Amino acid sequence: MKKTIAVLPGDGIGPEVTDAAVKVLQSIAMRYGHTFHLKHAEIGGAAVDQFDNPLPQQTIDVCEASDAILLGAVGGTKWDANPAHLRPEKGLLNIRKHFGLFANLRPVKAVPALLSSSPLKEEVAKEVDMIIVRELTGGLYFGEPKRRSEKAAVDTLVYTREEIERIVTQAFEIARTRRGKVTSVDKANVLETSKLWREVVEERKAAYPDIEVEHMLVDSAAMKLITDPRAFDVMVTENMFGDILSDEASVITGSLGMLPSASIRSDGFGLYEPVHGSAPDIAGQNKANPAAAILSAAMMLKHSFGLDTEAAAIEKAVMGVLEDGYCTGDLAGNGKRVVSTDQFVTKVVEELERE
Amino acid sequence: MKKTIAVLPGDGIGPEVTDAAVKVLQSIAMRYGHTFHLKHAEIGGAAVDQFDNPLPQQTIDVCEASDAILLGAVGGTKWDANPAHLRPEKGLLNIRKHFGLFANLRPVKAVPALLSSSPLKEEVAKEVDMIIVRELTGGLYFGEPKRRSEKAAVDTLVYTREEIERIVTQAFEIARTRRGKVTSVDKANVLETSKLWREVVEERKAAYPDIEVEHMLVDSAAMKLITDPRAFDVMVTENMFGDILSDEASVITGSLGMLPSASIRSDGFGLYEPVHGSAPDIAGQNKANPAAAILSAAMMLKHSFGLDTEAAAIEKAVMGVLEDGYCTGDLAGNGKRVVSTDQFVTKVVEELERE
Numbered sequence A, B: 001m002k003k004t005i006a007v008l009p010g011d012g013i014g015p016e017v018t019d020a021a022v023k024v025l026q027s028i029a030m031r032y033g034h035t036f037h038l039k040h041a042e043i044g045g046a047a048v049d050q051f052d053n054p055l056p057q058q059t060i061d062v063c064e065a066s067d068a069i070l071l072g073a074v075g076g077t078k079w080d081a082n083p084a085h086l087r088p089e090k091g092l093l094n095i096r097k098h099f100g101l102f103a104n105l106r107p108v109k110a111v112p113a114l115l116s117s118s119p120l121k122e123e124v125a126k127e128v129d130m131i132i133v134r135e136l137t138g139g140l141y142f143g144e145p146k147r148r149s150e151k152a153a154v155d156t157l158v159y160t161r162e163e164i165e166r167i168v169t170q171a172f173e174i175a176r177t178r179r180g181k182v183t184s185v186d187k188a189n190v191l192e193t194s195k196l197w198r199e200v201v202e203e204r205k206a207a208y209p210d211i212e213v214e215h216m217l218v219d220s221a222a223m224k225l226i227t228d229p230r231a232f233d234v235m236v237t238e239n240m241f242g243d244i245l246s247d248e249a250s251v252i253t254g255s256l257g258m259l260p261s262a263s264i265r266s267d268g269f270g271l272y273e274p275v276h277g278s279a280p281d282i283a284g285q286n287k288a289n290p291a292a293a294i295l296s297a298a299m300m301l302k303h304s305f306g307l308d309t310e311a312a313a314i315e316k317a318v319m320g321v322l323e324d325g326y327c328t329g330d331l332a333g334n335g336k337r338v339v340s341t342d343q344f345v346t347k348v349v350e351e352l353e354r355e
């Protein structure tokens, strides 16, 4: 298979962790006979510094000419005082909107070797295996009017039936490949958009008689993620609720540094990035945990290229390295051996070659 | 002191837990020489059943003629299929709006005797002592337009400078009586309302040089509540974020059944209610945990009547009963002795008499 991948390293530890993921992709290409063309471009603060634009046209062009996008991380205090259109995050918001990446997939899976770093009791966090499907291009993030005056400000939470249908369909399809349960999260006792959301879920579920569907209020979901996270299989929700709940979910298993994400549309094109931020404090020190970026590359192989075997091989290799007791500094403790970013990648590649 | 208190038992376990709180209030009245006139009225599903209205005019009249409101709980599956204006929660939303109760105070404090029921590791949950100050009458809950058609729906997130100023001022004042730190939570990298919110916080802080102020994005706050809840003293945020974060916070210490809340305005008038719901499954069985309702009554004494000594006596009595090893069924385990609602109240009253 021949594929072109846009690589957008971004800021902070972004370059290190995308480099790591690229090494793993190259090893996969070699072993399975694929060709991955890698085209680098700038996004976020790095792009602001060079082009005065967090998502320059040349970056869009590179992505348009690619089959998928691998992103590192954006952001850093350096750009905190910038006006909104020159902030790193704006690059992320713009790229999602430009490419219509309406579905953000955030799997959260407990890694036995890492449970000791979870803030939750091990018996609560163990065996958690869920995925949050967050709507990513609608709602409060982009709704108009969105403006302010001296005296007041307004944002608009708007959803069309189609926007809800496509994300809900995405969630149902994903549930079919998992344990067959969808929890739809809304605030239907207060919001009109949530009432429409709930209606659409009820309609769509007729086409998925094999899927168990439950509705949950967002405040209850925020509690249940902590008290009983194993109760979830697929959670689907709107953009702002998804932002909050997916970050909440990301810390429950103690493996934030391990979590990948995908932002996709229906035709298979997608952007893949680690959940963690740009961590400017440890940037350039060969300390960052590359696992999330590597697992994001695995998600790309699976979702955008249909390479399920290769994706599974990467996941297995990463877990193997962890089970052997190696980890980066963020996961230190309990007798684990701390290695550098480079060393971790080398171990993953060795595991891949051993498989 | 002579005060009139409107008692709105509501649904499910609401009547039992308000009865319990009333007994404690009567004991306080006797001991400290106060007179509390109690006037009962209906709200929520009970009011829908009797008056076809979750907040009937006669209930409003009773509250108008009172100095504070004590509420049990509203809601239950029985009314789930009702149209929005006949749902129990609507009574709650209406009473907040009618009386302009713009500040919702939700203290979360770890109780050593209960840490074993926390889903968090004890070393993470111990010594948590924070209060969430949630804006309660603005934002997405009430903003117009709020409507839907066949094809789309819209809700409006709107805040005026004044609405933000008064809630932020409330938070600063509360911080002065505590550890002097305010964490303001917003989504200023996406929302116009959040940018205004952040600006107002920055302006107001000039008048509170003794208070340490930090800004935090809502997604980060959702993580930090789990990974490091001790980092918070006073958290202030808008209505919807507050709904989600305060429920998230309510489960971290394992003492949801113990948590009180207050919904107040600037003149001291307020509504006091337990954080837990109406728990229809155990209603009428003399099993419900009355601690949250009792502690809500204590908040009333303090915030609405300025009776700090009496409020502290109630808190001490409740903690004393727990430390003696007694609790209701929701907190069973670890060798604790399970007692009924009535027995728990009797023990609290005995403790009060002993003090």
Ligand SMILES: CC(C)[C@H](C(=O)O)[C@@H](O)C(=O)O
Residues within 6 Å of the ligand: A089, A092, A093, A243, B189, B190, B219
């Ligand atoms: C950076 C920010 C705009 C973004 C969001 O809120 O969507 C981030 O928090 C995320 O979840 O990817």
Ligand SMILES: CC(C)[C@H](C(=O)O)[C@@H](O)C(=O)O
Residues within 6 Å of the ligand: A189, A190, A219, B089, B092, B093, B243
């Ligand atoms: C019942 C509901 C409308 C209410 C809210 O969202 O405000 C409740 O969740 C609360 O937090 O008091």
